Amino acid sequence: MAIEHRCDPKAAEAFGKERLRTALQEMQLIRRFEERAAREYASGRISGFCHLYIGQEAVVTGALSALEDKDHVITAYRDHGHALLRGCTPRNTMAELFGKVTGCVSGRGGSMHMFAADKGFHGGHGIVGAHIPLAAGLAFASKYEEREEVTICFFGEGALNQGAFYESLNLASLWDLPVVFIVENNRYAMGTALERASAVVDLYKKADGFNMPGEAFDGMDVATTWQTVQRAVDRARETNRPTFLEARCYRFRGHSMSDPAKYRTKDELAEQKQDDPILRAVTTLTENKWATADEIKAWDKVAKDAAIDAAEFALESPQPRLETVGDFVYANPQQWTPDGATTPHRRD
Ligand SMILES: Cc1ncc(C[n+]2csc(CCOP(=O)(O)OP(=O)(O)O)c2C)c(N)n1
Numbered sequence: 001m002a003i004e005h006r007c008d009p010k011a012a013e014a015f016g017k018e019r020l021r022t023a024l025q026e027m028q029l030i031r032r033f034e035e036r037a038a039r040e041y042a043s044g045r046i047s048g049f050c051h052l053y054i055g056q057e058a059v060v061t062g063a064l065s066a067l068e069d070k071d072h073v074i075t076a077y078r079d080h081g082h083a084l085l086r087g088c089t090p091r092n093t094m095a096e097l098f099g100k101v102t103g104c105v106s107g108r109g110g111s112m113h114m115f116a117a118d119k120g121f122h123g124g125h126g127i128v129g130a131h132i133p134l135a136a137g138l139a140f141a142s143k144y145e146e147r148e149e150v151t152i153c154f155f156g157e158g159a160l161n162q163g164a165f166y167e168s169l170n171l172a173s174l175w176d177l178p179v180v181f182i183v184e185n186n187r188y189a190m191g192t193a194l195e196r197a198s199a200v201v202d203l204y205k206k207a208d209g210f211n212m213p214g215e216a217f218d219g220m221d222v223a224t225t226w227q228t229v230q231r232a233v234d235r236a237r238e239t240n241r242p243t244f245l246e247a248r249c250y251r252f253r254g255h256s257m258s259d260p261a262k263y264r265t266k267d268e269l270a271e272q273k274q275d276d277p278i279l280r281a282v283t284t285l286t287e288n289k290w291a292t293a294d295e296i297k298a299w300d301k302v303a304k305d306a307a308i309d310a311a312e313f314a315l316e317s318p319q320p321r322l323e324t325v326g327d328f329v330y331a332n333p334q335q336w337t338p339d340g341a342t343t344p345h346r347r348d
Contacts, residue, residue, distance in 0.1 A: 058277035062225025087119025129162030158189025219247030
């Protein structure tokens with residue numbers, strides 16, 4: 001795909017000045033938040049797994065611009081951006097990374113399990129492909145209860161040869177479920193290039209096997225992403241027909257914080273970084289005179305300040321109390337005590 005260092009002009013025109021201005025600010029927030037998270041991880045304040053979304057911000061930002069508040073979103077473990085745009089705050093997302101009690105799931109989930117279910121964000125899932133059936137279930141419930149809601153389900157291309165993917169897309173098509181499946185094809189599943197793992201590399205073509213529309217799009221362009229996803233969301237809302245979309249994108253960091261990413265060349269990375277989704281939005285906004293350089297700089301400062309504030313909040317927040325270690329694990333839990341005895345649990 002040819003690299004264009006701006007948003008597609010027609011898509012940008014359709015997206016419009018106000019939405020592109022908002023989209024840039026959302027992408028700046030995700031970028032600055034994750035840069036801060038990376039620093040906190042390096043300093044040892046965040047532990048466990050941590051997968052950054054840096055480079056892919058246009059996918060979630062454009063896609064969620066096509067949704068209404070009542071709709072549903074579910075994703076895999078590369079979920080910080082999805083959380084920030086769908087109901088979590090910078091503070092409770094960062095606190096979750098720190099494992100603090102003020103985190104969006106009380107410090108129990110960490111990086112891979114962000115949730116804001118009351119705002120339609122259903123995670124944050126660590127097992128590759130395991131949440132795709134849940135998306136079909138969310139869409140089934142919306143249809144069954146006649147709520148006219150749409151579900152967007154994001155996953156990586158590494159999930160595409162899991163059985164759950166085939167089972168879910170088959171049922172979604174067979175039962176006419178209002179769901180949009182988006183594969184974020186960032187070209188590598190951990191260290192494995194798509195070409196080494198998949199017999200089909202034009203992933204959108206898999207839609208044919210489910211008798212549903214499929215399309216690939218430039219996932220580094222926030223306006224094109226919105227335009228493509230909006231068509232699929234409209235189809236789902238109006239006809240209950242599902243769609244399978246392939247967002248062609250690239251992650252600028254390693255698979256996780258512990259990955260030196262030796263499976264790709266420095267030249268490849270440098271070339272891809274020229275196609276930064278944030279720079280593309282900046283170019284389009286300034287070329288169209290939809291934003292000034294000063295405004296863009298000010299928005300970036302707001303994003304940086306939000307990330308610093310979130311980290312300070314997370315650092316000052318308390319750890320969950322040891323006695324609550326068994327909370328949220330079982331529906332009918334026992335209380336755990338340090339000497340190994342268990343007693344019937346009381347939520348206090
Ligand atoms: C069922 C299962 N198998 C293996 C893993 C280990 N694993 C974690 S991430 C990953 C790669 C997934 O890549 P992809 O779906 O492309 O997502 P990306 O990391 O590119 O966002 C694997 C194999 C897992 N979490 N779940």
